[in-house]
Amino acid sequence: MLKKFLSWGLLPRVAMAIILGIACGLFFPDGLVRLFLTFNDLFSQFLGFIVPLLILGLIAPGIAELGKEAGKLLLFTVLLAYGFTLFAGLFTYGVAVLTYPWVLDTTATLTSFTQTAGLEAYFTLPIPAFMDVTSAIIFAFVLGLGMAFIQGDTLKKVMFDFRDIIYKTISAVIIPLLPLYIFGIFLNMTSAGQVAAVLAVFAKIIILIFMITLIVLLIQFGIAGAVSGQNPLKMLKTMLPAYLTALGTSSSAATIPVTYKQTQELGVREDIAGFTVPLCANIHMSGSTIKITACAMAIVLLTGGQLHFWQFAGFICMLGISIMAGPGVPGGAVMASLGVLQKMLGFNEEMLGLMIALYIAMDSFGTACNVTGDGAVSVIINKIYYKTK
Numbered sequence: 001m002l003k004k005f006l007s008w009g010l011l012p013r014v015a016m017a018i019i020l021g022i023a024c025g026l027f028f029p030d031g032l033v034r035l036f037l038t039f040n041d042l043f044s045q046f047l048g049f050i051v052p053l054l055i056l057g058l059i060a061p062g063i064a065e066l067g068k069e070a071g072k073l074l075l076f077t078v079l080l081a082y083g084f085t086l087f088a089g090l091f092t093y094g095v096a097v098l099t100y101p102w103v104l105d106t107t108a109t110l111t112s113f114t115q116t117a118g119l120e121a122y123f124t125l126p127i128p129a130f131m132d133v134t135s136a137i138i139f140a141f142v143l144g145l146g147m148a149f150i151q152g153d154t155l156k157k158v159m160f161d162f163r164d165i166i167y168k169t170i171s172a173v174i175i176p177l178l179p180l181y182i183f184g185i186f187l188n189m190t191s192a193g194q195v196a197a198v199l200a201v202f203a204k205i206i207i208l209i210f211m212i213t214l215i216v217l218l219i220q221f222g223i224a225g226a227v228s229g230q231n232p233l234k235m236l237k238t239m240l241p242a243y244l245t246a247l248g249t250s251s252s253a254a255t256i257p258v259t260y261k262q263t264q265e266l267g268v269r270e271d272i273a274g275f276t277v278p279l280c281a282n283i284h285m286s287g288s289t290i291k292i293t294a295c296a297m298a299i300v301l302l303t304g305g306q307l308h309f310w311q312f313a314g315f316i317c318m319l320g321i322s323i324m325a326g327p328g329v330p331g332g333a334v335m336a337s338l339g340v341l342q343k344m345l346g347f348n349e350e351m352l353g354l355m356i357a358l359y360i361a362m363d364s365f366g367t368a369c370n371v372t373g374d375g376a377v378s379v380i381i382n383k384i385y386y387k388t389k
Contacts, residue, residue: 014360017179018186022199025190033191036184038121043181044349047338049127050169052136055322055339057166060140061159064147077276077381081284082320084373088216088286089316092293095212097307103204104301136339170335182357185350201298206362209294213287213369217376220286224376227383228267238265239375246368252281255371263375268382276381280374283324287369288333292319295358296341299351315344333366334359 025033131139147156217236225232242259246252256278263273293316297307318340323333334356341347341355359366 013179014182014357017183018357021183021186022190024183025187028187028191030191033187034120034122036180036187038123040181040184040188040350040353041121041124043177044353045125045127047174047349047352049129050174051339051342052129052131054166054170054335055136056140056143057159057163058336060144060147061156061163064144064156064159074279076384077279077377078283080377080380081280084220084377085285085289085320086316087219088369089289089293089319090313091216091219092209092212092290093297093307093309093312093316095208096294096297099208100297100301100307103208104201104298174335178356181353185353185357201302202358202361205294205298205358206365209291209362210365212290212294213365216286216290217369217372220373220376224379228379230266230379235266235375235379236372238262239372242375243368243372246371247364252367252371255367256281259371259374263378266375266379268375268378272382272385273378276378277374280377281371284374284377285320285323285333285370286373287366288323289316289319290369291359291362291366292323292334292337292341292355295355296345296347298358299347299354300345303351305346311344315340318344 143155143159147159218232221232221235224230225235239259239262242255242262245258246255259281260273260277263277264270268276293312296315297312300307319337322340323336338347338352338355341352347355
């Protein structure tokens with residue numbers, strides 16, 4: 001039975017964990033709830049320990065892989081992909097500021113949203129991190145940039161092996177245990193009488209994010225159409241197979257062959273598509289940024305916080321870089337963003353858990369937005385590169 005459950009995709013497992021957490025919270029005795037609170041406390045301690053290592057193991061090798069090769073083509077592609085990602089995050093911030101006051105019930109903030117219902121874990125086991133999040137971010141950038149510009153391969157090989165260890169930790173430890181952690185969160189919220197408000201947030205945010213991704217894609221292809229002289233709507237129709245493939249697989253990497261084929265049908269030369277599509281699968285994260293920004297803003301509001309523009313502008317700028325390192329596993333982008341959420345927005349472990357649950361609940365929408373937008377990036381780069389040659 002357990003093996004069959006683990007064979008399900010991550011989204012069905014998270015959905016089942018939420019349903020069971022709500023159902024069990026209605027009748028579980030306090031002693032049993034405390035048992036799951038103990039597991040959640042241990043898991044959150046482990047998350048706190050692993051977050052700086054995630055930052056170091058994902059961001060540093062990701063920057064190093066960009067390297068110095070490909071010259072202008074690499075620079076143009078990275079800047080354009082990052083620009084699209086920043087725009088998506090800032091646009092989402094603007095939409096959320098305008099709509100959240102009437103979409104979400106911000107007058108009834110969840111004051112105990114991150115607290116237990118008078119229950120505590122049976123015991124705690126502090127697991128101090130090797131370094132704090134700020135140090136990890138700075139060290140990752142210094143290390144990544146250094147590896148990108150030196151000729152030696154020794155340190156790169158070490159860091160790539162370290163990244164493989166982090167990938168394995170995510171896929172073999174964090175992801176399998178994540179549904180149980182989310183079960184504990186919703187079990188606790190149900191016993192605290194908070195679950196109805198949280199589910200209302202889930203439904204409204206998912207609908208809003210889906211609408212934002214469609215608007216952002218229209219804007220991206222509007223720009224690409226203006227640059228290339230093509231009809232943006234026809235371009236989007238051409239990219240529809242890539243969108244649907246990503247919607248089904250929730251994987252940018254798995255969609256690369258389809259994205260590559262459809263991008264060439266937009267008139268992008270084979271050599272340009274062969275460069276931009278695999279690169280953008282790792283660095284163009286408009287859809288992921290939309291999801292993370294919208295979910296983070298909702299959680300901040302519902303815990304009594306304020307949506308300060310400069311705080312979120314800095315968060316979005318750092319987020320756009322951090323999630324470039326998102327590994328090829330479901331929920332990889334949100335895993336890579338945990339340190340930024342923790343450091344820049346003050347998220348604690350339970351808020352991070354809810355963030356992960358919200359993100360995974362709409363993972364396919366963001367991935368579909370990412371890979372479809374890769375077509376727009378490729379069209380623009382194709383036009384710029386052959387115009388400047």
